[in-house]
Amino acid sequence: MPQWHFPEGEGLPVRQLIEGTLAPIVVLDAQLRHLYVNPAWAEVSGLSASAFLGKTLEEVLPDLQRPDDVLAEVLADGQPREATISGTTGVSSALGQRLWRAVYHRVELPGQDAGLCGIGVEISSLRSYLDDLETAHLRLALLDAAATRVGTTLDIETTCQELSDFLAPSLADMAAVGIVEEEFTGAPPPPPGFVRLRKVRGSAPPGMEWLLHQMGGPGPYVDIPRGVATRHCMDVGRPWLANLASDDLFQKVTVDPERTRIFRAAGVHSLLIVPLITAGRPVGVVLLGRAGASQPFTEDDVTTVQALAGRAALSVDSACRYSYEHTMALELQRALLAEPRAPHPGVEVAARYLPSGRSVLVGGDWYDSIPLPDSRTLLVMGDVMGHGFQAAVTMSQYRSLLRTIATTITVVDEILAEFDRQVAQLGLDRLATCLLAVMDPQTGACTAASAGHLPPAVLRPDGSIEVLWLPAGPPIGTGLGGYESLAVDMDPGFTLVLYTDGLVERRGTDIDISVQELAGLSLPADTPLDDMLDTVLARLANGAYEDDVAILAARQRHHFSRHLRSRS
Structure with missing residues (x-):
């Protein structure tokens, strides 16, 4: 069995140095068979030193892997190289897979070809730490x-x-x-x-x-x-x-x-x-x-x-x-925002309410249609400032109050004046914008007035939209009054559209410019009102609305206008 003998030297014997170190040291011949194994390597391997002699690592510890091609290069050119040995030995370890880093040097062996001396250090704990x-x-x-x-x-x-x-x-x-x-x-x-x-x-x-x-x-x-x-x-x-x-x-x-x-x-x-x-x-x-x-x-x-x-x-x-x-919140909103009253038969009405996509808060938007004497219909669009339960409750109060006022006053600017006066007198602390329009299918006239609300729009029979820029009075609740009305012709085929700011308002964009976007739409004028509202909402929507949206559309029924002409 081949074996390596320690050289003689002065001072501390080489054997004492090699066998006393905690670092595993091996000496291999040219065929990578073990000539010597120090006690440190025998201890970690779980085998005696004699079990290694004359055998390769694979023969002794098959569960350990070593890059033998690196060792062959060291034998060929004599340049020291590092190699990694990994796997398991006969000694159990809490670290599981063990890892050694070794340096191999070519050494001259008396009476035989050059061999290798490998000196290693276990880095399993470091590797485990790095892995963790x-x-x-x-x-x-x-x-x-x-x-x-x-x-x-x-x-x-x-x-x-x-x-x-x-x-x-x-x-x-x-x-x-x-x-x-x-x-x-x-x-x-x-x-x-x-x-x-x-x-x-x-x-x-x-x-x-x-x-x-x-x-x-x-x-x-x-x-x-x-x-x-x-x-x-x-x-x-x-x-x-x-x-x-x-x-x-x-x-x-x-x-x-x-x-x-x-x-x-x-x-x-x-x-x-x-x-x-x-x-x-x-x-x-x-x-x-x-x-x-x-x-x-x-x-x-x-x-x-x-x-x-x-x-x-x-x-x-x-x-x-x-x-x-x-x-x-939506159930609460629907409960507070009761269905509008049925208009006179001569007027067709459709409406939508969409909550804001960014919160669960109910809002103060409302709409209504109130039948008046002589076949006229009062259309209402309002917006109480703020969000939350209190705004919704205030909206319900304002809506009821306006309905009561409309039973005794039928002129839109006078209705707004009385509405503003009573709200201010009641001491309700939330202002509201409001837009009123009276449609008269007998004459084809429409009279509108605004209390700080966005202007209505008219959809013409050719599909074009015109914004009616009304004189803007102060919001409801200021007690200032001073509202003016504007009369326009609403012939058959024309549709009046009222809305709250949530429909057109966009962050970073002036509100007047946003209203012009509405005017820039082209819509089919002969479709049912519900379909027309769905089209408006789809074309102006940009993801979720940033505020609640209320929209109401009204137009004169064709059969009603034909009935009037036959009577005349």
Whole structure:
């Protein structure tokens, strides 16, 4: 058996230096067989020094990898080089995969070809630290990315789609989000003891989309009993992990054996369920799956998904609260903004109210149509300043007050004057703009007056629009009075359009310029009023409106004008 002998020297013996160091040292022959192994390398390898002699590293420790091509280069040119040795030995380590960094030198061996001397140092702890640091950086990067990509709106569907799209493919092959449903409008409640999840959104690679549709069964909901992994996960507030899951584990998620077969058919082998918890209660759940050649979930994956779920839960909860509060606000608005009275048969009226897209606050916009004597109709468009419940209540008061005044006064500028006087006398602290127009189908005349409101527009039979720039009096509630009216002809085929500033107002643009944009529209004049209003809203909309929008259109009915001509 070949062996290396220590050279003799003066001073401290070489053997004492080499065998006393904690650094692993080996001597190899030209065929990379071991001639010598010091005690440090024998200790970390778990083998005696004699077990190495005459053998290569692969023969002794097959689970260690070393770049032998680098060692061949050192033998060829004599230049020292570094090499990395990695893998596992017979000595267990808490670090798992171990790592050494070694320097190899060519040495002259008496009576044989040149060999190598390798001196190493274990860097497993450093590598583990760097890996942990890199993992932490990646986790922070994911969280930062999620902060900008998840929860960009207050729409539940959009928020959940953003979450599932982010999770797959970043952390899984497929992702699905379910939201706890607490309101059961339009559907019977779940059985006692069950939690209802609304299947909101999911993401999967091409070819796996069918899995998302079949995962929870038919219908928009899935009712979860106790004992199911999804329910347990929400009840205890902790994730549930099934790596390389058996059918029994899949059964804890799917309940229905058919669903287990669906997962298997899609190649899903690992599942991770994480609850969306906020304020100590679950608002939903995220289900992640890995399939095919993807690795099972790691503990780092679970930690990262938990952190993402914690942040996402706040966005989902905000979206749920917004949706609920927005629905309640609209119901309040509809209750306060009762349907306008039916105009006289000679006048056709249509109206729309759209809430602002940026808040759940109800507003002070209102519209009305009030029948007057002699077949005339009073059209009203108003806007109480401010938002919120108080503005909506004030709007309801103003609307009722105006209706009362219109029963005794029928001239628009006089109605505004009395309206302003009574509001100021009542001490209501919110000003309002208001536009009144009286349409008389018998004469074809229309008389309008404004209390600080935007001017009405007239849609002509040729589709062109003209803005009627009225004398603008002070807003209602100032007590200043001084309103003037303007009379125009409204022949059959002409349509009068009243609106609030939310329709045309744009941030950074002068309001007069915005009104001119309305005048620049070309609309089909012979369509039903409802269709015409939908067209106006679609053409002027730029995403969500920044303010509430109320719009009312009125025109003389053709059959009424023909009836008048036949009578004359």
